[in-house]
Amino acid sequence: MSGKKDSDFEALLLRQENRIYRTALAMLGNVQDAEDQTQETFLKYLEKRPVFQNTAHETAWMLTVTRNGCISRLRLKERQNLPLEVDIPTPGPEEREEIEELFRLPAEDREVIHLHYYEGYSTEEIAKLTGSKPATVRSRLSRARGKLRVLMEVDS
């Protein structure tokens, strides 16, 4: 029995670990914090052991737990008056400036950008996932597109 559980967990890990890590990184802007949150998310999974209807349900659950964990961490830092430490590897100078600009945006905006541009969620799906209104999601995306033209450009 434990062998089957381990293999199920390993399969889940392989499906979701990078997604969870990237989402945490997008929201927290810090490799160490993102790694800590990734562990927290999978620990939560092991604690709750939810039963998923399908992969989409699994992904939504994992992202929601990650999102809530990131928000808690950010609020804790705010309450402790700790600055957001942006510490992400960026290869070129052109990207570096835009990445720094990205992390000057509020975490809620970065979350929406990541879920839309990277995870491919629609504005309605993001609104449902985050508990926001679709109009709010759209305005956040529009603001991001204005500020981050280079990052949001499609590579030719």
Place this chain on the structure above:
Amino acid sequence: MRTKYEDWMDRQHVSPSLHDKLMNLEQPTKGRGVPLRSLGALAAVLAVVVGLWWFRLNRQFPDVRSAGAGAALSEEAAVMEAPAQAENGSVTTAGTAAAPESSAYDEAAEDLEVEKPAQEAAVEEAAAEDDSEELRIDYVGNAPGVVRIALALDYPDGWVYDHVELQTDTPPYGLDIYLSGGTAQDEDAFTVCAERCLSLIGNLGVVRFIDAETGTVLAQQSK
């Protein structure tokens, strides 16, 4: 065709050391949650047992009284009769006066006994209604009032109040009640809580019950 953001994010991976840590994660020990649940189950069983014992005692009590051992009820019946007797100028003690008219007093006592639970239920119901009136507020922006209501709701399946978040920017105004400690996600079980909430808060448009740990929406209802 991908954006630069996608290309950049594609290059961010879980490191091998993090992957190893994740692979070796163990299920948290249940010691944290189980004692509370066990205590809750034990308390529930105890409440049922005490309730059954009390119910049985109440049902048995009239039999004990009518056998003559329950002087208290006879005294009560006598006290009820006392004003009439005083008018008549005669004062009798419960013991002696009860003898010739004992069957009538016993009947009255039994009636009293039958009425008592109904009365108590009515009093409790009235108290509950009073409680609702005290809790009722006009605006979801009244945060202390909202918290009082959220604390007063009777949540199913072991869920308990954690905190609330108010959505008061634009209508329909919303209330998110975060709960913890439960496991089941039975939407129907939250219907009573949702309806009470919507009836107690004047301009509330939608209420959601959310698992505080996972963020999962357990139930949602609109006015």
